[in-house]
Amino acid sequence: MNFTKMQGTGNDYIYVNCFEETVEDPAALAVKLSDRHFGIGGDGLILICPSDVADFKMRMFNADGSEGRMCGNGTRCIGKYVYDRRLTGKTELTLETLSGIKTLCLSVEDGTVKTVRVDMGAPVLRAADIPVICDTPEFVDQSVTAGDKTYRMTCVSMGNPHAVTFVEDVASLELPRIGPPLENHPMFPQRANIEFVQPVDNQTLKMRVWERGSGETLACGTGACASLVAAVFNGKCRRRARVILLGGELDIEWNEQSGRVYLTGPAEFVFDGEI
C-alpha cells in the first residue's frame, strides 16, 4: 500500500489515497501505523476517499483507532494533496466529513498549494450537542476538577468536542499527566480534546493541546478554532487572532456577520512510502 506522510503545523498524519488503495480496517491500521517506534509514526491515519456529495471525502482516525468527526489540520493537508497530486484542478473545493461538508480555498504559488483557508462552520456552544453533561445550557467558564486540580473551562464543538482552559504559562504544563484525566472526565461522554490557552494580547493566543485519542500533538486546527471562540466568549481576545502552537501558527477568524469560523494555515508533504 502506498501512503504519504503530511503535516499541518506539525500535526502529522499518514494519508492514504483511497481512489487507488483499499483499506479494510482503518481503525486497526491507524493504531499500527501511528506507532512512532514500531510503525510509520504519526498522530493518526487519514483516508482521502471519493464522495457522492462533495469533491472529496475525509475519514480520519486518531492514533488509538477512534474515528474523529473533523480535523482542521488534516483538512488543509487534503487540500494540498488533491491539488498538488493533480486529483483536481480546482482551487475552491468541497470536502465531506463526519461533521458536514467543508469548503476549502487553496492559495497556490508556483503551481503548488502554500496555504489553505477552511470554512469550519459555526461553533456549537449548546452543552448537549458538544456533548458535555452539565445542568446549564452552555458550559462557559465553569469549574472542572480532575486529578488534584480544578480548572475553569469553556466547552465548544467544532464538529468535535473541545474543552478550553486559560493558563498563565503553557510552557510549564505537564500535559501527559494532566491531559488524560481531563480527556476522560465523566462529564465528557464522548471524551474531549483539551486546549490549554495562554492569552498573549487581544490578537494572539498561545496554545497547547491534549488530543482525544492521540495525546499531545504539536497542533490541532479544530482546537485552535475552539480556543479562539472560547477566548472571545471570555473577553480575552478579538474575533481574529494568531494562534501560536508548538508546531507553527494558524490564523483563526470567527466572522461576526456569518457566525462561521475560518481556519488558515500551511500544509506540507513530509515523505511518500510503501508498506
Ligand SMILES: N[C@@H](CCC[C@H](N)C(=O)O)C(=O)O
Ligand atoms: N488534530 C485535529 C483533530 C483530530 C481529531 C480529534 N483528536 C478528535 O478526536 O476529535 C485537528 O487539527 O483538528
